[in-house]
Amino acid sequence: MSDAILTPIEKKPIGFTAGVLAAAGGFAGLFLGTAQGSGLMGIVIGAALMAALAVVAMQMLGEAMEKPVRWGLIALGVAAGFMYNAIPGLIMGGLFGWFFGWFIYWIGMGRYRVHLVPYLTPGQVLWHYTFRVICGAIFVFLITPILVIIPLSFNAQNFFTFTPEMLRFDPAGYSLQHYRDFLTNPEWTSAVKNSLLIAPVATLISVSLGTLAAIGLSQSHVPGKRAIMAILISPMIVPLIISATGMYFFYSKIGLVGTYWGIVLAHAVLGIPFVIITVTATLVGFDRSLTRAAANMGADPVTTFFKVQMPLILPGVISGGLFAFITSFDEVVVVLFLGSAELQTLPWQMFTGLREQISPTILAAATILVAISIGLLTSVELLRRRSERLRGMSPG
Amino acid sequence: MTDAATEPDKITGPTPDIALRAGDKTKSGPVLAADGTPLKRSLNRALRAQKLRALALIAPLLLFVLITFIAPIGDMLFRSVENQIVSNTMPRTTAALQDWDSNSGDLPPEEVFEAAFYDLFLASENKVHTRLGSRLNYEQSGMSSMFRRAGRGVGDIGDVYLDQFKDLDRDWDEALPWAELMGDPDWIAAQDAWSEADGPMPSFELRAGIAEVLPRTADAYETFARFMQDSNGDSPLEEEPWSMVHTALYQDLAAGDVAGYDGPRADMLRAADALVADPAFETISFRDGFEEIDEDWLSVENWRVIKLYSPDYTVGYFASAVDMEKTPDGIEVRPEDEQLYIRLFQRTLFMSLVITFSCILLGYPIAYLLSNLPSSKANLLMILVLLPFWTSLLVRTSAWKVMLQQQGVINDVLVWLGMVADDGRLVMINNQFGTIVAMTHILLPFMILPMYSVMSTIPQSYVRAAKSLGATNWTTFWRVYFPQSVPGIGAGSILVFILSIGYYITPEIVGGTSGIFISNRIAFHISSSLNWGLAAALGTILLVVVLVLYWAYDRIVGIDNVKLGG
Known part of the structure; x- marks a missing residue:
């Protein structure tokens, strides 16, 4: 918030430090205690232990001994954890030791105020950190489900859940068998192949038509612009199930159901709103005098487009294309309706797998997809920054 | 240098001068362009050419969308009233x-x-x-x-x-x-x-x-x-x-x-x-x-x-879609035990509202935090929001299946902590709870991103001014900051509501029987019961609801203001 303001930090009274630590220890002890059968005992022992540690660290050893104390606590945690529950206990214990070592000094030395403005009342400080903890919890909610499937995909068993071997970090509990299945089972490989055959073609259609239309839409005098925009964006707004129902009825009349081109056309139209939105957003900052200058120097419209306009809006076009690609690559409802046995895509395979026979190969597929989406996210982010830099909207 | 070519009066081709002079000669006449046509007409022609060029660029896509998307939707609308099978067969x-x-x-x-x-x-x-x-x-x-x-x-x-x-x-x-x-x-x-x-x-x-x-x-x-x-x-x-x-x-x-x-x-x-x-x-x-x-x-x-049912068109499907039936004496409400769809529509609306509300509740603090942090930290945290956004929907749905099932991660942790007995594992999947949790997670980025883009435009100085005038933290937030963030909430809510009301995949997998939406029923009629007319009628009703919301979104936010990925 305000790094310029230096809030003086001072050692807190031992009563405060011990009190806070006792509360934190009690909270941790509650969980360990219930796991052992008695929550109350856990609270008492945890609170007493932490309060005692706080007194020892603050009063007897002081700030000078901070490093040894913190290492000592980690060692203590590791040892206690190992005795209690082997490897997982060791890791948990180490983490506990590290956290409480840091926490004692953070509270005891009043370091928590360093980044805050000096005039905040204790209540405001408390709220500040409570808010951070709440936000942290929401971030955990956002990210945990995605992270959880990654270790599970290395499960040696055909289970969707952590086995005791996995929790013991026993190498026998882990294997690459689901990845092997994913890469060798013809059901999965043909699904991947279909997805890779459909998505790029659909993307190509939506990007080429979408970019042209976005350029047309960004001109100043377009009759019925609002209505046209509403129609072009509608595939994103209309629920997929309705689009799929309508397409199923209509495409069956013209013989496109169960064909490759039926799915490609459907996916292309579903990707168009994303292309339109990203490319028009890029064109908002486009300096029109550049094309005029090019035309002035004798370039024909096609040359102007490819030599002047296209390079500048390319980042927007590519990220629109990535959106369109992921839309097609991730789409399942339309494929369920329009597809056939030979046209099963990866999402279809995952969907039917989830609905009928649960095989952890889905988790291997999911992990690979997460890796792909991280790659896509990174490229879109880089492209966005590059586009802003090209258009001079932000420095660097 | 009195070369004929440079003397204004001796140049024969059109020059700006000619127009000026022509204008001088006829003081009351229209302003003329360089080639002598009235400027107004000339400008109009240029404008028309520009419009035509723009339309020519848009036309291929518009045609494509009309054929591959709007026509199918129209076909569905038609099928919801079409009933030629009786008169065709008999x-x-x-x-x-x-x-x-x-x-x-x-x-x-x-x-x-x-x-x-x-x-x-x-x-x-x-x-x-x-x-x-x-x-x-x-x-x-x-x-x-x-x-x-x-x-x-x-x-x-x-x-x-x-x-x-x-x-x-x-x-x-x-x-x-x-x-x-x-x-x-x-x-x-x-x-x-x-x-x-x-x-x-x-x-x-x-x-x-x-x-x-x-x-x-x-x-x-x-x-x-x-x-x-x-x-x-x-x-x-x-x-x-x-x-x-x-x-x-x-x-x-x-x-x-x-x-x-x-x-x-x-x-x-x-x-x-x-x-x-x-x-x-x-x-x-x-x-x-x-x-x-x-x-x-x-x-x-x-x-x-x-x-x-002998006429070619019928409102019978729509009547069925709202739990009524067409009888010779007019349209009547079906008996209590045959009613299904009104309840399903109500449930869909209710659950979409709950999901929207939980998204506001969870999204607001995050958007607030992101827009008030220095941009380097905010960008880093933004990745945590964007990663779920970019991750395949099926990956996230399967993740929630893994998390919520009775032998799943959450139950395992609760049992390990001793908060739940091993034989009393919580049922969190195949019911409304599972659908709401999974869909809140899936739609949360759609709430955070519009909120964030609105909140990052709110000037910090307003908050500081309020505080320096003696407002408490709560008053500052509630009277100064919150009103300015309302457009973000509105944009995010409509987006999330529109998306959730038509969801199919997630309810199908984690919803069981009590957590399914109207979309699942539509899919059932298309693929299992083959009552396509009823599916089309249900779809039409859903479409109308969504289009009204879409229209509202357009009025409030503007469709060209939709942002993707921050």
Whole structure:
């Protein structure tokens, strides 16, 4: 918030430090205690232990001994954890030791105020950190489900859940068998192949038509612009199930159901709103005098487009294309309706797998997809920054 | 330097000067462009060219979207009212039913049964009677089996006559005598000479005059012959007619006189006429024939349903979609225990609201934090929001399946912590809770991103000003910051609500039976129960709700302000 303001930090009274630590220890002890059968005992022992540690660290050893104390606590945690529950206990214990070592000094030395403005009342400080903890919890909610499937995909068993071997970090509990299945089972490989055959073609259609239309839409005098925009964006707004129902009825009349081109056309139209939105957003900052200058120097419209306009809006076009690609690559409802046995895509395979026979190969597929989406996210982010830099909207 | 070329008065080509001078000469005239045309017209022309160019760029995509997307939606809307199956399958019956008063309480007259006999005979040859049966079964259960039986049973009615004519003369059950009796001699010759290599068969033609003598028979035989040629690719010269034709023959012979007939096979026909005139000739009324097929054919109620659904367009599907039914006395609410869709719509709306609300609750703090952090930290944390946004929907749904199931991660942790007994694991999946949690997670980025883009435009100085004027933290937030962030909440809420109301995949996988949405029912009708009209009607209602929200979104936020990925 305000790094310029230096809030003086001072050692807190031992009563405060011990009190806070006792509360934190009690909270941790509650969980360990219930796991052992008695929550109350856990609270008492945890609170007493932490309060005692706080007194020892603050009063007897002081700030000078901070490093040894913190290492000592980690060692203590590791040892206690190992005795209690082997490897997982060791890791948990180490983490506990590290956290409480840091926490004692953070509270005891009043370091928590360093980044805050000096005039905040204790209540405001408390709220500040409570808010951070709440936000942290929401971030955990956002990210945990995605992270959880990654270790599970290395499960040696055909289970969707952590086995005791996995929790013991026993190498026998882990294997690459689901990845092997994913890469060798013809059901999965043909699904991947279909997805890779459909998505790029659909993307190509939506990007080429979408970019042209976005350029047309960004001109100043377009009759019925609002209505046209509403129609072009509608595939994103209309629920997929309705689009799929309508397409199923209509495409069956013209013989496109169960064909490759039926799915490609459907996916292309579903990707168009994303292309339109990203490319028009890029064109908002486009300096029109550049094309005029090019035309002035004798370039024909096609040359102007490819030599002047296209390079500048390319980042927007590519990220629109990535959106369109992921839309097609991730789409399942339309494929369920329009597809056939030979046209099963990866999402279809995952969907039917989830609905009928649960095989952890889905988790291997999911992990690979997460890796792909991280790659896509990174490229879109880089492209966005590059586009802003090209258009001079932000420095660097 | 007084070169002629540089002297303004001596240049012959158009220069800006010419226009100026022309303007000078006619002080009151219009302003002229360089080429001498009035400036206004010239500008208009340029503008028109610009408009046309823009439209030419948009046109291909617009056309593409109209054909691949808008037309299918239109088709669905059409299907929600379309009901041509009854009149297509039973054209004679629907025409005959026109004059029958369905409220009289009497059965339809014999003509209706006669028409139904011919219609169903043809329909069962075409194998479409069961489709009509299942269509009408949506309106009145039991009609499916009634039509199925009729498909098998109409032949029995015809056999009564076929057998008697056959006993009289074997030729009545032969292909060639019939063809000679009914067919045009030229056609018979052409058909006889026809071979596979000649392409399509010569289309059957009635012999001149036969339609006057035997109107019904001619009609029935023509239908039969055309059917053999077109559907089966068989020659009518080699196929014995259906017993429907014999039934028609009986009717003609009973009604008219063939004494004056002297065409081919006249003897055969006169003998048959004599047989029919004989009191010993066995007949069966169509009504009794249908009674033998199935008692249900004599139920006034069923005939009322057929008459009710005989028009080409119906509001019946929409009535079903809102738990009502079309009856001869108007539209009525279905009995309590058959109601389903209103409750499903209510549940969809309710759960979408809960999901929207939880997204606001979880999204607001995050958007606030991100917009108030220094941009380097905010960008880093933004990745945590964008990663779920970019991750495949199915990955996230399977992740929630892994998390929530009874042997899943959350239950495991709770059991390990001793908060839940091992035999009392929480049921968090295949119910509303599972759907709400998973969908909140999936739609949360759609709430955070618009909120964030609004919140990052709120100047910090307003908050500081409020505080320096003595407002407490809460007052500052509630009176100064929050009102300015409301547009973000509005944008995010409408987006999330629109997306959640039509969700299919996630409820299907984690929703069980109590957590499903209206979309799941639509998919069920498309793929399992095959009641496409009802699916289209449900889809139309859902579409209207979404379009109203879309319109509201456009008014409040503007569709061109939709942002993706921050």
